[in-house]
Amino acid sequence: MTMTAATDKSDKYTAETITWIDTWVPDKLFSFRTTRYQGYRFTPGQFARLGVKKHHPEKGEYIAWRAYSIVSANYDEFLEFYSIVVPDGEFTSELARLKVGDTVYVEKMNYGFLTTDRFEQGKDLWMLSSGTGLAPFISILWDMKTWEDYERIIIVHSVRDEQELAYRDAIEGFKTHEYFGEFCQGNPQKLIYVPVVTRQQLPGTLHQRITTVIDNGELEKFTGVPLDLERSRIMICGNPDMVDDIRKMLAGKGYTTSRRGQPGNMAVENYW
Numbered sequence: 001m002t003m004t005a006a007t008d009k010s011d012k013y014t015a016e017t018i019t020w021i022d023t024w025v026p027d028k029l030f031s032f033r034t035t036r037y038q039g040y041r042f043t044p045g046q047f048a049r050l051g052v053k054k055h056h057p058e059k060g061e062y063i064a065w066r067a068y069s070i071v072s073a074n075y076d077e078f079l080e081f082y083s084i085v086v087p088d089g090e091f092t093s094e095l096a097r098l099k100v101g102d103t104v105y106v107e108k109m110n111y112g113f114l115t116t117d118r119f120e121q122g123k124d125l126w127m128l129s130s131g132t133g134l135a136p137f138i139s140i141l142w143d144m145k146t147w148e149d150y151e152r153i154i155i156v157h158s159v160r161d162e163q164e165l166a167y168r169d170a171i172e173g174f175k176t177h178e179y180f181g182e183f184c185q186g187n188p189q190k191l192i193y194v195p196v197v198t199r200q201q202l203p204g205t206l207h208q209r210i211t212t213v214i215d216n217g218e219l220e221k222f223t224g225v226p227l228d229l230e231r232s233r234i235m236i237c238g239n240p241d242m243v244d245d246i247r248k249m250l251a252g253k254g255y256t257t258s259r260r261g262q263p264g265n266m267a268v269e270n271y272w
Ligand SMILES: Cc1cc2nc3c(=O)[nH]c(=O)nc-3n(C[C@H](O)[C@H](O)[C@H](O)COP(=O)(O)OP(=O)(O)OC[C@H]3O[C@@H](n4cnc5c(N)ncnc54)[C@H](O)[C@@H]3O)c2cc1C
Pocket: 047, 066, 067, 068, 069, 070, 081, 082, 083, 084, 085, 086, 088, 089, 090, 091, 092, 093, 112, 131, 132, 133, 135, 269, 270, 271, 272
């Protein structure tokens, strides 16, 4: 969490314009796009640092900064983000007020290690998420390399209620997409989407936590894909308790976290 004096001119960041906003759940979840500085580079799965202008009664105007995973493809001309609204949150209470045409600051640096280049030689890519932790995995899905490198891609999204299953249609849409859909022709198991809705019982979804469905074998049963040390490469993102609980559970089965220069079969990112 950082504060900087508010100015539209800096070597460290650019002022971008909001071009599109889409609400998933009023006052709770929304997505938005901004213009993209031409020199801005990132690897799918990475995050940006975004700034919004705030006013402090004593210090005056400042920019509040937060980490945000990038949803959009690295070849898109825009940047897309998926956000929670935290009641009274310093950053999101302001972000949620902004409209198309308003300014969001974007640091020129890209960040993070939740990227598929952390792994070697996997066959099945598992992307396990809770809430807005789905965001980096959408960008990874937009990357053709993901589809070329893995035989199967499994994307698991855990939310409390059905209405929070953001990007559901977009994920399902990859199966018939004009480019990505080709990978699914004759191979309907290429992309497997697993919606997990923990506070409702709905057909076609799992309703126990990801930790529970890993432990009791329901996740493997639902997907038809075994978790296997040799084949599986597992990314986990979102609620820190969930990330930690899954990480410990998988570590007990022999999975190791990828570190710089030392590829493992697990990569994680905590959102708070
Ligand atoms: C690497 C990284 C990537 C992130 N990417 C995203 C993203 O793509 N989308 C996004 O909405 N947030 C993301 N976050 C969280 C984000 O940085 C802020 O915490 C969030 O915008 C809330 O800011 P705030 O100032 O309103 O509240 P804060 O003061 O930052 O947080 C207050 C509390 O709100 C809860 N909280 C914070 N973020 C979330 C969240 N995303 N979901 C559920 N509860 C939360 C936690 O209990 C936290 O203690 C990311 C965080 C990290 C570290």
